[in-house]
Amino acid sequence: MLLSGPNFLVLIWTFAVNFPQISGGPVNVEIVSLLPYDFGMGTALVRTGSAFALAVEEANKRYAPYLNMSLRLMYNATDRNCEEVAGQAIRTLSEYYYRKTDPESVYAIIVSRENFFQFKEWDWLMFANGASADDFVDKEKSPTGMATGGTLRGYTEFTLRLCIFHRWFHITVLLQTKAFSSFYSEIAGFLLRVAAEYSGRYHFDVNLNMFDLVDESMIAGLNHAKHRSRGDHYTFVEV
Incomplete structure (x- = not known):
């Protein structure tokens, strides 16, 4: 659902508005996923990982040469509950954000509704991995949040x-x-x-x-x- 229909168009429009300096060449877009590998839920990567990879491949074919999209999966295969997933995600993504991001690229992130507050100050487009609470789509509390799975x-x-x-x-x-x-x-x-x-x-x-x-x-x-x-x-x- 991340790259389908209007959600994908909103994603591209947001990048074009916020990063006009790179509009002359391909837009390097990295989708960062914090979904767990396997913790008994339908959003786990064992069930959704292949779909994400196919969606990125299709997007690159359809929107070339304007878009260069990549997918980065960040997970700990040993996580088995929401607390472990949330804690590990915050540490992993924070290190990546401060040490490894490219200023010439733009980023979107797939987060859970439990840990999105830690990332909202980064001005990254955020997609929820399932149903969202009201604060995730609140323009004041989460100005870049998009609830693709309803609220x-x-x-x-x-x-x-x-x-x-x-x-x-x-x-x-x-x-x-x-x-x-x-x-x-x-x-x-x-x-x-x-x-x-x-x-x-x-x-x-x-x-x-x-x-x-x-x-x-x-x-x-x-x-x-x-x-x-x-x-x-x-x-x-x-x-």
Whole structure:
């Protein structure tokens, strides 16, 4: 999604505006990826690395001789959770930025929403590797951020609009505890907050129920939803 359609055009336009001194020759663009190699998520390089390489190859063919694009993958293959990935990424990219960048090249970076604040002062175009929080697309907090995978608030508002369309106002949210990804817990939190913001127009009765990934806990959660709501419930579980 990084190099497709309007996102790629915005990328090129940004470089042309900010670096007119090199507009007479090929623009050297380096895409720096901080995606982890393999940590159980769909954005890991074991699943996306080939697609990135093909996208860069296609971009160089399509936009030659105006563009010379390259891809730099920065990862530690031993990282297995978000904390390890974020900490390693900050150290690795900071060293690269201060010691190895070329003043005649321009850069874009693929970051996670956990560590983008450390890089926003560099004036690099930033793409999120998945769903983004509101602050990633806030013009003041992250002026160069682009959310190619949607925002947490966007997913939440879509869910509530779907409920409004079907006139579902009693909502039970079943949330798995101790999930590897924080995505579902964040969506659940957003759902509660945004539903409260709708209170002037619609009255949502939202109930959050936690469950463990064992049969007894899951059955108890489903029974709770069954007795409380007539089918309008959401189960957030990591698979």
